[in-house]
């Protein structure tokens with residue numbers, strides 16, 4: 001049974017639904033594990049025959065776990081070589097595969113579930129990249145789910161592992177636990193009050209990495225930042241999760257203080273910024289994705305401060321993803337060039353932000 005990507009495009013993943021703890025600031029929690037099969041060379045040295053065999057073995061073992069009902073039956077394997085470029089870009093925007101996997105060549109795949117909580121990439125930088133995502137601040141449950149999935153797969157294959165170092169990975173920065181634990185946070189008030197760089201410098205000093213919305217090398221878009229562990233060696237998985245978890249309350253506190261400051265000291269300017277952003281998004285006839293992300297960020301802040309009442313945060317979370325180029329084209333059911341996308345994006349925003357909130361169509 002396949003996964004219908006057109007149907008998937010209509011919705012958004014569980015992790016964007018704003019259901020977990022602290023959803024006004026922590027959009028989602030994520031754990032990813034890098035693993036390799038012991039009997040094959042790392043990807044840089046793997047031949048096409050190796051890649052095909054790695055994919056075959058993993059697909060077979062995951063199918064077996066599904067048949068035994070130890071993995072959800074709706075976990076679906078997508079052969080990325082069989083998908084067109086638009087579908088691959090759609091999966092990247094959805095955070096289900098990486099840009100590198102979308103753009104690489106040769107045998108490669110991803111297994112995903114319709115709730116988009118699990119994604120298992122095959123033949124990315126490592127043979128296996130296991131990802132689990134949850135809405136809000138829920139690192140322990142996210143870790144537990146990733147750990148269970150990892151254990152199940154490890155029963156079926158032999159991972160490259162050294163007693164001295166732990167899991168062996170293609171990039172030395174992942175050796176040890178092979179784990180990256182992260183939260184995606186929305187920090188608009190720290191950006192407006194120009195404190196964000198100071199906060200990031202202190203995070204980097206304690207070996208935490210700060211990345212943009214689309215991960216390594218991507219810009220901060222819409223004031224979203226991903227905070228994750230920099231080091232994978234020398235700490236246990238629990239310590240690593242705790243290190244990220246411990247810093248989140250501090251970040252929440254800083255962002256909330258900055259929001260209070262804005263409300264107290266520059267209420268009119270803030271209200272004006274939020275109202276203008278909402279106004280443009282509800283009326284524009286053509287708009288780029290960059291401007292959209294920027295304005296949606298102000299609207300999201302406005303909702304969380306009670307300045308906008310007729311739209312909910314999950315609607316805005318969904319719009320962040322649905323207004324990206326590949327999503328727009330999937331939703332429109334056709335390929336669109338950049339200027340047509342800007343028109344389609346504006347129309348989509350008008351439709352979903354019309355008074356009354358999500359889904360109220362225009363005349």
Ligand SMILES: Nc1ncnc2c1ncn2[C@@H]1O[C@H](COP(=O)(O)OP(=O)(O)OP(=O)(O)O)[C@@H](O)[C@H]1O
Nearest residue numbers: 028029030032095180182183184213214215216226
């Ligand atoms: N907490 C999170 N919620 C939602 N998406 C996330 C979260 N953390 C990371 N992501 C997304 O996962 C993707 C991959 O992240 P990223 O490039 O930082 O590293 P990675 O896959 O963990 O691997 P590597 O360490 O090799 O760079 C990005 O698109 C990123 O935005």
